[in-house]
Amino acid sequence: MNGISVKHLRYFAALARCGHFGRAAEECAITQPALSVQIKELEESVGAPLVERSTRQVNLTGLGEVFAGRVRDILRAIDALEDLARASHRPLVGRLRIGVIPTVAPYLLPAVIKELAQRYTRLDLRPNEAITPKLIERLMEARLDAAIVALPISEPSLNEVALFDEEFVLVRPSEDAQKPVPNPEMLREMRLLLLEEGHCFRDQALSFCKMSSSSSRDLIEGSSLSTLVQMVGAGIGVTLIPEMALPIETRAASVSLARLPHPRPSRTIGMIWRKTNPLSEHLANIAAIVRQVGMKKSAERATRTSGNIVEAA
Secondary structure (H helix, E strand, O other): OOOHHHHHHHHHHHHHOOOHHHHHHHHHHOOOHHHHHHHHHHHHHHHOOOOOEEOOOEEOOOHHHHHHHHHHHHHHHHHHHHHHHOOOOOOOEEEEEEEEOOOHHHHHHHHHHHHHHHHOOOOEEEEEOOOOHHHHHHHOOOOOOOOEEEOOOOOOOEEEEEEEEEEEEEEEHHHHHOOOOOOHHHHHHOOOOEEEEOHHHHHHHHHOOOOOOOOOOOOOOOOOHHHHHHHHHHOOEEEEEEHHHHHHHOOOOEEEEEEEOOOOEEEEEEEEEOOOOOOOHHHHHHHHHHHHHHHHHHHHHHHHHHHEEOOOO
């Protein structure tokens, strides 16, 4: 099997994972024809077909299934060697793959990237936005080095470092600004707008209201916090959003903001990574930087929004 390169293996692993040439090519940041050529070269080196091609999807052959498992093991070992070598550098250099949940990424990630770029001039930061289950899966498969999520995760093989806490704020139509702030029981009787299934923030909001996804016919879903806030502005219902989202999501919406009664709903944002990762010491330092950025933005946000949020009686 002469001529097989690590690049061939990475492309094949992506194809095996995605089951589709187009999606795999997008993940690998190459064109679909280029990916097809690379897979064909790999098959020629192996001397047997690894995939069954059709117009809609790609299925692995029997050999391809076995080959894919071995390829994943090889790539994990290669990545571990690279991480081991990079762990010896001070400061950290090279590729760093950090996952971030969608309810954090737009509001925290730009400032984190800016700060890390100033402190680690030779760091190749590669952020990846996805919901928590996908980030954990990618961490476990060593396709991510770390992830910023809402804690707890409670996965024994992962380190969890709490970064900061933040409250959820009630977003109502602007004409409701003078109405009493509802308690959780009152919220259950209102038309509540929430993120789609799979978002941990959705589950946290339902937990505060002591509701399940099927307990209210008036529960309406949106694909993003921005969509939810705009629907509130249109008078469709009310929603909860994390404090970090306030400056961006409410600046152009006709809504009013209110803090809920104690005990207020909140979440803990943290960073997680594999306990076996050779970069653990570096990742702990990066977590400390993310914490500093988050606390700084929280202080700035409190100054800007202090007079715009109604406090519960």
